Each structure stands twice: as structure tokens, then as C-alpha cells.
Amino acid sequence: MSVISQLVYSLPKENSQRMGLSLRVRRRGGNKKEIIPVTSCSEETEITIPSQFLCPISYELMKDPVIIASGITYDRENIEKWIESGYQTCPVTNTVLSSLEQIPNHTIRRMIQGWCGSSLGGGIERIPTPRVPVTSHQVTEICGKLLAATRRGDHAVCSEMVGKLKRLGKESERNRKCVKENGAGLVLCVCFDAFSKNAKASQLLEETVSVLTWMFPIGSEGQSKLTSTSSFTRLVELLRNGDQNAAFLVKELLELNVAHVHALTKINGVEEAFLKLINRDTICVNSLVSIHHMILANQETISRFLELDLVNITVEMLVDSENSVCEKALMVLNAICETNEGREKVRRNELVIPVLVKKILKITEKKSLVSVMWKICKSGDGSEVEQALRLGAFKKLVVMLQVGCGEGTKEKVTELLKMMNKVMKMNGFVDRSDSSSIEFKHVKKPF
Structure with a gap:
């Protein structure tokens, strides 16, 4: 107050x-x-x-x-x-x-x-008659009918009850809170799982997913229903059709438990479904987060994603996307660089070093960016370090140290600067990028 x-x-x-x-x-x-x-x-x-x-x-x-x-x-x-x-x-x-x-x-x-x-009110537009907020009793009654219809396999009644819950949620935040607090989340999860194998229930499942997006976090029982093989398979199908609500739902499930990540990676075609969502005009950030979770939990998925050209898609994403998208894309690249195969694929992309150098001072969260640069420079043949130098990376990294960053990131930046300093001494290279004079007080000597 x-x-x-x-x-x-x-x-x-x-x-x-x-x-x-x-x-x-x-x-x-x-x-x-x-x-x-x-x-x-x-x-x-x-x-x-x-x-x-x-x-x-x-x-x-x-x-x-x-x-x-x-x-x-x-x-x-x-x-x-x-x-x-x-x-x-x-x-x-x-x-x-x-x-x-x-x-x-x-x-x-x-x-x-x-x-x-009236004339006294100056002709102000009449305020719409407000709807009376839903009560706990009404929500419980709707959930009871939805559960009973689910057990009977009554597709029509289930669609009607899910539609009612959706309309209530649209009316006010108070209604959403009341629906959530009275057990609707679990009932919706049960409904989704029960109809997940029904080819004719696409509309019902899409509506159920849209309502579930404001039910999180859901309990373990609801999670078990949504992460069954049939439910996950249907969610992947929705992803393939470009359903953003399904992308949010999957991301939330993966963040709740790593076991859900392992279950998802067993679904055929899941990698293609996620790539379809990020390789479009409106990039799905939730899908990038899910891809990151999958790669970290199961490195076997890296090979599958690499075959589908994930590296090139992600690097192109960094060129002109907004800050939040770039940060998630860098998280994915950083996870890919955990394997030799992934690092080699990243190094082959000619845009990687230029884009990373360009983004050094533009990205708010720099941890993943520095980590990617450090991994490919440390494991490369020196050409990546020289290219970064020619693009003005040295002075930008020093600015990073002066502004401040996390301890782990600071160590990687310092090591990158040492590698660059070594190349400058060996090749007589001079960084001529436009920049004001910088005090190297945070950098370990010699330089």
C-alpha cells in the first residue's frame, strides 16, 4: 500500500x-x-x-x-x-x-x-457493467464436471468446461487466481493426458494448453500426467504446428525437473519441432531455453541438433535480434561448445568471431558470450584470436573488466587478453580500433 x-x-x-x-x-x-x-x-x-x-x-x-x-x-x-x-x-x-x-x-x-x-456527467461513456467474480464453489463445480467427462471420454463436455475456465480467466486476474487455487491445474493435466492419443481432440488439447499456461507451477501429480509418453508426443506435435503455448508449457516442465528433459529427448522429431519454432520471423525464446536444457542434460542431442544446422541458425539469430533473444542464443552456443564436435562446428562459421566481438559491450549478460569466445579461441589454431584482435576485441574486453563482471567470467576475460597479448608480441600486431585510451589496471601483466 x-x-x-x-x-x-x-x-x-x-x-x-x-x-x-x-x-x-x-x-x-x-x-x-x-x-x-x-x-x-x-x-x-x-x-x-x-x-x-x-x-x-x-x-x-x-x-x-x-x-x-x-x-x-x-x-x-x-x-x-x-x-x-x-x-x-x-x-x-x-x-x-x-x-x-x-x-x-x-x-x-x-x-x-x-x-x-446525463448532461451533468458531460456525456462520459458509460462504464460497462462488471462481471461478478467467480467463486470457489463455481470453480469446483466446473472442475468436477470436467473430471467426470474426462473419465467418460466425453469430448464435447470437456471442451465446454475448458472453454468456461478459459473465459473466466480472461475476465480478471482475480478469476485466474481463484481457478488456479481450486485445483483446476491438475484436472486439466488429467484431461490432456486422457485425450492425448485422440486424433480428433486437437482443438480441445490446444485450448487445454492455453489455460495451463497460467496454472504453473503445477504439482508432481499434474507433471506426471503432462510428461507421460503420449502427452509429450502430443505436445511435440503442437510445437511442430507452431503452438507458442505448447512451447511455454514444455519450457516450464523442463525447468521443474531434469527427468522431464530426459523423457522429452526420447520423443521422435522433438529437435525438428523446436528448430521450426526458432527458425522463423518471430523467434520463440521459450524454444531456445528448452533446447539449452536438452543439450545440457543429454549431450547426444548435440549431434542431432548439429545435423539440423542449429549452429548457423543460432549465429544468424545473433546478428540483429533483440537483447533477450541474443542472450538465450548465446546460452545455446555455449552448451554446444561443451563437445569437440560442437566447438569445431562453431569455429567453422565465419560470422561467429565478428558477431561475438560486436556484441561484447551490447549484451547485458556477458557470461555465455565470453565463455563461447574463450572455448573456441583456446581450442583453435590461433587464427580466431588474431581475427578477434583485428576486430577490436582487446580494448572491449578491458572495458568489461573495468566495468565489472562475475569472477568466473573475469578469469576467462583475463586469459583471453593474455592470448591476444601473446599474438600481438609474436606478430607485431597493433590494435588500431577506434577507442579512447584505456587504463589496464584490472589486467594481469605482462601485456
């Missing part, structure tokens, strides 16, 4: 008539208007909102007025935040609430709606 809000709670009620009531309305198009702060614009008209229409917490026009046990009316969103912060008192009267139940104030809501459309 902000300091301002707490101060507002302590103000006498009559002060509300002197605070935040002067507003102006501006035409948005046609006859519709919106409320904005008071300005000097000549096209705006000043209006005054009746104090009884203002929430005592936010002093804004109430969209969903509700009465609490003290008899005071608040906007539902504001009083819920107050209660969720741990308070069990009325913000205005400071009395302890005998019940935390919130009852819609239909009278005030109708008065606000009427005022909005």
Missing part, C-alpha cells in the same frame, strides 16, 4: 469533496468522451463528479462498487488490494471487519451509469 493511499484513508470524509473532483472531458470521436486531468485546452469542458461516486481509497470514479461489512462502498479492485495486503479493517472507519465478503452495490452502480449518460 503506497504512502499516499494510507494518508488518504485517514482524511475526513468531507475532504473528498475538495480532492480530485475537478476533471475535464475530451472528445475521442463522435459523441464519446474520456475523463482527463484538468488542462488549459479550450476544447475541454470541466465537470464535477459527485463525491458518493468516488472510491474512498483512490478518489476515482468507481467502476465496480461493492459494499463491505462496515457498510461503506468501495471500488472492488481497490478494496481487494487493501484486504490482500493483510488489512482486516475498514479503510474509512478503521473498524475490524466481521466478514471480508464484498456485495455488489447495484444502486450506486445504476446511479453512476445514469450520471455518466
Whole structure:
């Protein structure tokens, strides 16, 4: 709760008539208007909102007025935040609430709606009638019907119940929280597993996956259902069709338990499915994270990914992708460089060193970038070090040390600088890249 809000709670009620009531309305198009702060614009008209229409917490026009046990009316969103912060008192009267139940104030809501459309309200667009939040009983009832229909194999009823849960979640964050807290996650996992072998249940499974994306973390029982052979096979099929929700779901499962990674790598065609998602205009970051987990957990997958040209795809991704994508791509390259085969494949790509040098000072998280450069320079024939030098890597790496980095990264940077210094001495090479003079106070001598 902000300091301002707490101060507002302590103000006498009559002060509300002197605070935040002067507003102006501006035409948005046609006859519709919106409320904005008071300005000097000549096209705006000043209006005054009746104090009884203002929430005592936010002093804004109430969209969903509700009465609490003290008899005071608040906007539902504001009083819920107050209660969720741990308070069990009325913000205005400071009395302890005998019940935390919130009852819609239909009278005030109708008065606000009427005022909005009247001349006194300046023709402000009517606030849509809010939906009543879902209750635990309603969620439990829906989940019960979904579970029973799943056991019967009733595809139609399952689709109807999953659709209801999805609509509830779209209405409000409160609804999502209520759905999640009342066991919907496990029931959805059971449903997905039960229909995973049904070729005609594609629409149901896609809808189930979309709802499951806001159910994490799920318990071990739900995980076991989603990671069965049939469920994983169906998730891979969804990946192959470009389903971003399935990509998120798989990534979350892999991060929960390494055993899930081993189970996924046994599914035929999983590598192709992930590559299809990252080799497109809109790169799926979740798929990059999943590929990273797979390579780290099972190095046999590196060979399969290398055959599918993962190195070239990932390096091209680094050229002009946004920071977050580049960082995940570098994590994948770093994992690939754990094997001799992987390092050799990375070294063969002519873009690797230029891209790495270009990104040294542009990437926020530099650990993977430095690790990739260190691995290919240390295991190479020296040409990679010389190329990095000619591209201005030396001074950029020194800047990295001055700015600061992790201990492990610092050691690799220092070793890279020593390798570069050795090449400069042997070949009489001078780094002529544009840069201001740099103090090498963090670098171990000699240079």
C-alpha cells in the first residue's frame, strides 16, 4: 500500500469533496468522451463528479462498487488490494471487519451509469457493467464436471468446461487466481493426458494448453500426467504446428525437473519441432531455453541438433535480434561448445568471431558470450584470436573488466587478453580500433 493511499484513508470524509473532483472531458470521436486531468485546452469542458461516486481509497470514479461489512462502498479492485495486503479493517472507519465478503452495490452502480449518460456527467461513456467474480464453489463445480467427462471420454463436455475456465480467466486476474487455487491445474493435466492419443481432440488439447499456461507451477501429480509418453508426443506435435503455448508449457516442465528433459529427448522429431519454432520471423525464446536444457542434460542431442544446422541458425539469430533473444542464443552456443564436435562446428562459421566481438559491450549478460569466445579461441589454431584482435576485441574486453563482471567470467576475460597479448608480441600486431585510451589496471601483466 503506497504512502499516499494510507494518508488518504485517514482524511475526513468531507475532504473528498475538495480532492480530485475537478476533471475535464475530451472528445475521442463522435459523441464519446474520456475523463482527463484538468488542462488549459479550450476544447475541454470541466465537470464535477459527485463525491458518493468516488472510491474512498483512490478518489476515482468507481467502476465496480461493492459494499463491505462496515457498510461503506468501495471500488472492488481497490478494496481487494487493501484486504490482500493483510488489512482486516475498514479503510474509512478503521473498524475490524466481521466478514471480508464484498456485495455488489447495484444502486450506486445504476446511479453512476445514469450520471455518466446525463448532461451533468458531460456525456462520459458509460462504464460497462462488471462481471461478478467467480467463486470457489463455481470453480469446483466446473472442475468436477470436467473430471467426470474426462473419465467418460466425453469430448464435447470437456471442451465446454475448458472453454468456461478459459473465459473466466480472461475476465480478471482475480478469476485466474481463484481457478488456479481450486485445483483446476491438475484436472486439466488429467484431461490432456486422457485425450492425448485422440486424433480428433486437437482443438480441445490446444485450448487445454492455453489455460495451463497460467496454472504453473503445477504439482508432481499434474507433471506426471503432462510428461507421460503420449502427452509429450502430443505436445511435440503442437510445437511442430507452431503452438507458442505448447512451447511455454514444455519450457516450464523442463525447468521443474531434469527427468522431464530426459523423457522429452526420447520423443521422435522433438529437435525438428523446436528448430521450426526458432527458425522463423518471430523467434520463440521459450524454444531456445528448452533446447539449452536438452543439450545440457543429454549431450547426444548435440549431434542431432548439429545435423539440423542449429549452429548457423543460432549465429544468424545473433546478428540483429533483440537483447533477450541474443542472450538465450548465446546460452545455446555455449552448451554446444561443451563437445569437440560442437566447438569445431562453431569455429567453422565465419560470422561467429565478428558477431561475438560486436556484441561484447551490447549484451547485458556477458557470461555465455565470453565463455563461447574463450572455448573456441583456446581450442583453435590461433587464427580466431588474431581475427578477434583485428576486430577490436582487446580494448572491449578491458572495458568489461573495468566495468565489472562475475569472477568466473573475469578469469576467462583475463586469459583471453593474455592470448591476444601473446599474438600481438609474436606478430607485431597493433590494435588500431577506434577507442579512447584505456587504463589496464584490472589486467594481469605482462601485456
